[in-house]
Amino acid sequence: xxxxxxxxxxxxxxxxxxxxxxxxxxxxxxxxxxxxxxxxxxxxxxxxxxxxxxxxxxxxxxxxxxxxxxxxxxxxxxxxxxxxxxxxxxxxxxxxxxxxxxxxxxxxxxxxxxxxxxxxxxxxxxxxxxxxxxxxxxxxxxxxxxxxxxxxxxxxxxxxxxxxxxxxxxxxxxxxxxxxxxxxxxxxxxxxxxxxxxxxxxxxxxxxxxxxxxxxxxxxxxxxxxxxxxxxxxxxxxxxxxxxxxxxxxxxxxxxxxxxxxxxxxxxxxxxxxxxxxxxxxxxxxxxxxxxxxxxxxxxxxxxxxxxxxxxxxxxxxxxxxxxxxxxxxxxxxxxxxxxxxxxxxxxxxxxxxxxxxxxxxxxxxxxxxxxxxxxxxxxxxxxxxxxxxxxxxxxxxxxxxxxxxxxxxxxxxxxxxxx
Amino acid sequence: xxxxxxxxxxxxxxxxxxxxxxxxxxxxxxxxxxxxxxxxxxxxxxxxxxxxxxxxxxxxxxxxxxxxxxxxxxxxxxxxxxxxxxxxxxxxxxxxxxxxxxxxxxxxxxxxxxxxxxxxxxxxxxxxxxxxxxxxxxxxxxxxxxxxxxxxxxxxxxxxxxxxxxxxxxxxxxxxxxxxxxxxxxxxxxxxxxxxxxxxxxxxxxxxxxxxxxxxxxxxxxxxxxxxxxxxxxxxxxxxxxxxxxxxxxxxxxxxxxxxxxxxxxxxxxxxxxxxxxxxxxxxxxxxxxxxxxxxxxxxxxxxxxxxxxxxxxxxxxxxxxxxxxxxxxxxxxxxxxxxxxxxxxxxxxxxxxxxxxxxxxxxxxxxxxxxxxxxxxxxxxxxxxxxxxxxxxxxxxxxxxxxxxxxxxxxxxxxxxxx
Numbered sequence: 058x059x060x061x062x063x064x065x066x067x068x069x070x071x072x073x074x075x076x077x078x079x080x081x082x083x084x085x086x087x088x089x090x091x092x093x094x095x096x097x098x099x100x101x102x103x104x105x106x107x108x109x110x111x112x113x114x115x116x117x118x119x120x121x122x123x124x125x126x127x128x129x130x131x132x133x134x135x136x137x138x139x140x141x142x143x144x145x146x147x148x149x150x151x152x153x154x155x156x157x158x159x160x161x162x163x164x165x166x167x168x169x170x171x172x173x174x175x176x177x178x179x180x181x182x183x184x185x186x187x188x189x190x191x192x193x194x195x196x197x198x199x200x201x202x203x204x205x206x207x208x209x210x211x212x213x214x215x216x217x218x219x220x221x222x223x224x225x226x227x228x229x230x231x232x233x234x235x236x237x238x239x240x241x242x243x244x245x246x247x248x249x250x251x252x253x254x255x256x257x258x259x260x261x262x263x264x265x266x267x268x269x270x271x272x273x274x275x276x277x278x279x280x281x282x283x284x285x286x287x288x289x290x291x292x293x294x295x296x297x298x299x300x301x302x303x304x305x306x307x308x309x310x311x312x313x314x315x316x317x318x319x320x321x322x323x324x325x326x327x328x329x330x331x332x333x334x335x336x337x338x339x340x341x342x343x344x345x346x347x348x349x350x351x352x353x354x355x356x357x358x359x360x361x362x363x364x365x366x367x368x369x370x371x372x373x374x375x376x377x378x379x380x381x382x383x384x385x386x387x388x389x390x391x392x393x394x395x396x397x398x399x400x401x402x403x404x405x406x407x408x409x410x411x412x413x414x415x416x417x418x419x420x421x422x423x424x425x426x427x428x429x430x431x432x433x434x435x436x437x438x439x440x441x442x443x444x445x446x447x448x449x450x451x452x453x454x455x456x457x458x459x460x461x462x463x464x465x466x467x468x469x470x471x472x473x474x475x476x477x
Numbered sequence: 478x479x480x481x482x483x484x485x486x487x488x489x490x491x492x493x494x495x496x497x498x499x500x501x502x503x504x505x506x507x508x509x510x511x512x513x514x515x516x517x518x519x520x521x522x523x524x525x526x527x528x529x530x531x532x533x534x535x536x537x538x539x540x541x542x543x544x545x546x547x548x549x550x551x552x553x554x555x556x557x558x559x560x561x562x563x564x565x566x567x568x569x570x571x572x573x574x575x576x577x578x579x580x581x582x583x584x585x586x587x588x589x590x591x592x593x594x595x596x597x598x599x600x601x602x603x604x605x606x607x608x609x610x611x612x613x614x615x616x617x618x619x620x621x622x623x624x625x626x627x628x629x630x631x632x633x634x635x636x637x638x639x640x641x642x643x644x645x646x647x648x649x650x651x652x653x654x655x656x657x658x659x660x661x662x663x664x665x666x667x668x669x670x671x672x673x674x675x676x677x678x679x680x681x682x683x684x685x686x687x688x689x690x691x692x693x694x695x696x697x698x699x700x701x702x703x704x705x706x707x708x709x710x711x712x713x714x715x716x717x718x719x720x721x722x723x724x725x726x727x728x729x730x731x732x733x734x735x736x737x738x739x740x741x742x743x744x745x746x747x748x749x750x751x752x753x754x755x756x757x758x759x760x761x762x763x764x765x766x767x768x769x770x771x772x773x774x775x776x777x778x779x780x781x782x783x784x785x786x787x788x789x790x791x792x793x794x795x796x797x798x799x800x801x802x803x804x805x806x807x808x809x810x811x812x813x814x815x816x817x818x819x820x821x822x823x824x825x826x827x828x829x830x831x832x833x834x835x836x837x838x839x840x841x842x843x844x845x846x847x848x849x850x851x852x853x854x855x856x857x858x859x860x861x862x863x864x865x866x867x868x869x870x871x872x873x874x875x876x877x878x879x880x881x882x883x884x885x886x887x888x889x890x891x892x893x894x895x896x897x
Contacts, residue, residue, distance in 0.1 A: 064484040064587035068565050084619060086615040112754075117547075120540040123620075126614035127569035130754035130887035140772050143753035143888065145567040149547035159579060165586035167484035194546035199504060202544075332562035334532075352560050387606050467550035468563065 066314030069113035072438035077305035077423030092306035115153025154430025154461030178427035213291035218344035229397035235377035241417025243448035248423030305425035329473030331356025352388035365389030372423035430461035492858035497843030512726035535573025556814035569615035574850025574881030596848035617757035633711035636799035638764035649817035651797035661837025663868035668843030684762030725845035749893030751776025767886035770807035784811030850881035
C-alpha cells in the first residue's frame with residue numbers, strides 16, 4: 058500500500074488509565090473520568106482541559122454491553138469537554154488503537170493542535186456466556202457465528218494450525234501466560250496483579266483455610282497442566298491462555314509537535330502509524346499469521362524509517378497467548394515459526410532481548426476491549442519515560458511499538474513511538 | 478471554539494446511494510455494495526477501486542440491529558478494498574456525517590489522496606418496538622431511558638416547548654411533512670416516493686377495492702388531522718411527523734483537491750466542516766434550539782468564509798418535522814421563532830427562497846440512521862451538478878449545506894460544498 062507522510066508531526070504529552078478489573082458499581086463514564094484524571098496528572102507542565110479541541114474515543118460495543126450508544130458526547134461531557142467535537146471509533150478490540158490513528162490524522166490535518174484520544178469498555182455487567190456471545194459479533198455474523206464460532210474457538214483454530222505447521226507445543230503458549238503474569242504482578246493497574254506462582258500459593262492458602270486437601274504442583278508448568286486449575290476452553294487453549302473479561306479506560310493527550318514543549322520537555326513522538334484490514338477468518342488462506350498485522354507493521358516501519366530490530370520494547374495484542382506469538386512474528390521480531398521458540402528461550406521476557414508486554418499484556422493487565430489499544434500506549438509512555446516502577450526495563454527505550462488487533466485480525470493497527 | 482484551516486483542500490468526485498426502504502432479504506453489506514456501485518458509476522472519468530486508500534464507514538448500531546460488530550472491514554471486503562484501512566465512525570444518527578468529516582481530515586493530513594466515505598444501517602430486521610428501544614440507546618441510558626423516554630418523546634418535548642414559546646401550531650409541523658413528501662415523490666431512491674396527496678388517493682383506492690367506505694378528506698391538512706389516517710405518536714407529533722424505519726447505504730469519494738480533475742471536471746469542493754457535542758437533553762437549558770447545531774454551523778461557515786444567506790440549498794436532519802424547523806433556525810436561515818413561519822410561507826419549498834430537503838429529507842427519502850448523513854451529500858451532489866431529475870431546483874447551486882444530527886443533538890455536524 059502506498060502511504061505518504063503526515064502533513065506535520067504529532068507527539069504524546071500525557072497518558073493515563075483507570076484501574077483495569079471488574080467494577081460492578083461503575084459505568085464507562087466513571088472509568089473514563091478515572092483514566093482522564095491520571096492522564097491530566099501526567100502532563101509535566103500541566104493541562105488546562107479547555108485547551109483540548111476534540112475527543113476520539115475507542116469503544117467496541119457499549120451498545121451491547123451497557124445498552125448505551127452515542128457514547129462519545131457522554132464521555133466528552135463527563136470530562137468537561139462539551140461542546141468540543143466527540144467521535145466514537147470502532148474496530149472491535151482495535152478500537153482505541155484506531156482512535157489513536159484518527160487523533161494523529163486530525164492533528165496532522167492542521168485543524169487541531171490538541172486532541173484527546175481515549176478508550177473505554179465496561180464488560181462485566183453481563184454474564185460470561187453473554188460476554189462471549191457479544192464478543193463473537195466481532196466475527197462474521199453471517200458466515201462464522203451461525204457455525205458456532207466464538208473467540209476462543211477462532212484463536213484455538215489459529216493455535217492448532219500454528220502448532221501443526223511449526224511443531225510448537227502447548228507449553229510455549231503457557232510460557233506466554235507465565236511471562237505476562239510475571240509482568241502484571243508488578244503493575245498496580247493490572248486486573249491480575251499476581252504471578253502464576255502467587256496464584257498457586259493463593260489457591261493453596263485458600264484450600265488450607267477451608268480445611269480442604271491442599272493441592273501440590275511441582276512448578277508453574279505443572280499447575281498450568283492441571284485440568285482442574287487450568288481447564289480447557291477450546292483445545293489447545295486453556296483458561297490461562299485467555300485474556301479476562303474486563304472493565305477499564307485509558308486516555309492519551311496528542312498535540313502537534315511544534316507545541317509539544319508547552320506541555321512537557323519529554324514528549325513521545327509518534328513517528329509511525331499503520332493500519333490494515335482483512336477478510337473474516339473463514340476466508341483466509343493461512344491461519345498461522347495475521348496478514349493485517351504484517352501490513353500494518355510494514356506501513357508503520359516505513360513511515361518511521363526503522364526496522365523491527367530497532368524496536369526496544371513492544372506491547373502486542375495477546376487476547377490469547379497464541380496471538381502474542383503470532384504478533385512477534387508478524388511484526389518481524391522473529392522469523393515465521395520462531396515466535397514460540399523465542400518465548401521459550403525468554404527473549405520476550407522483561408529483561409530479555411525484546412521485552413514484550415511489560416504491562417502484563419491483555420492477559421494479566423486485563424482486556425477491556427475498546428480500551429486496550431490506548432492502554433498499551435500508557436505502558437509505552439511509562440516505560441519510555443522511566444516511570445514504570447518495579448517493572449521498568451533496564452535499557453534506555455528510545456523506540457517502542459504498539460500492536461492492536463480487532464477481531465480475528467480483520468483490523469490491525471501498529472504505532473511506533475520515539476523518544477529523542 | 479478555535480478552528481484552524483485544513484492543511485489542504487478536499488473535494489468530492491463521486492457519490493451514490495442504495496435504494497432506501499425496507500429490504501428483508503438484504504444485509505448491510507448488500508446495501509453498501511449497491512451504494513458503492515452508484516458512486517463508482519457517478520465518477521465522470523471513471524474510478525479504479527484500487528486507487529482507494531482507506532474507508533470510513535458511518536454506522537449507528539449494526540451491533541444491536543444485526544448483531545454484527547466490527548463492520549468496517551466487512552464493508553471494505555465486499556467492495557473489494559481489503560487490505561485497506563477500514564474504520565467505523567459512530568455518533569448515532571450523525572455517524573456518516575461525522576465519517577465524512579474524518580475522511581476530510583484524513584485527506585487533509587496528507588496521508589491519503591483518495592478516501593471512500595460511506596454510511597449504512599439495516600433497521601427493518603427488528604420489530605418496531607425493538608427498533609424504538611434500540612434508537613433510544615442514543616439518549617442517556619442512565620438518566621433518560623429509565624424515565625421512559627424514546628425518540629418520539631424527546632422530539633415531542635422539543636416541539637411542545639417550541640410551540641409554547643413561539644406560538645407555532647401543529648399545522649406548521651404538518652407543512653414540513655407535506656413539503657418533504659412532495660419532494661420525495663420526485664426521488665426514485667426515496668422510501669416514500671409519493672406525496673401526501675398520492676398517499677390519500679392510494680388509501681381511497683384501496684378502500685374502494687376492498688368494498689369498504691371510501692374516506693374523504695378536503696385536502697392534505699384534513700388528512701393529516703384525521704386521527705385514524707395520521708395517529709398521534711407523542712403529542713404534538715403524529716405518524717407523519719416521524720421519519721420511517723429504513724434500510725440503506727450511501728457512498729462518497731473524497732480526494733485531495735490537487736488531483737480532483739483526474740476524476741471529474743466538475744468536482745464539489747468541501748469548503749466548510751463543523752462538528753460540536755452537547756450534553757444529553759435532560760441537562761440542557763433550552764429545548765427550542767439545538768446548541769450543537771448552532772456551533773457546528775458557525776464553525777462550518779467560518780471555515781468556508783460564507784454566511785447563512787449565501788447557501789442556496791440545504792439538506793437538514795428532519796428525523797421529526799420539528800427538527801427541520803429547529804435546523805433552519807439553528808443554521809441561521811431564519812431568526813429564532815421564524816422557522817415555522819418560513820415553512821408555512823413556502824420559503825423552504827423546492828422552488829422557494831431557500832429550498833430545504835429537496836431529496837424528501839429523512840421523512841420521505843427514509844432514515845437508515847447511520848447512512849443518512851452521507852445520503853444527504855448524495856442529494857447535494859446531484860443538485861449541484863444538475864442531475865436531480867424532476868426535483869432539480871431551478872437556480873444554479875454554487876453553495877450548499879448538509880446538517881446531520883446525532884441523538885437529541887448531543888452531536889451535530891455541518892458541511893458546506895462549493896461548485897466553482
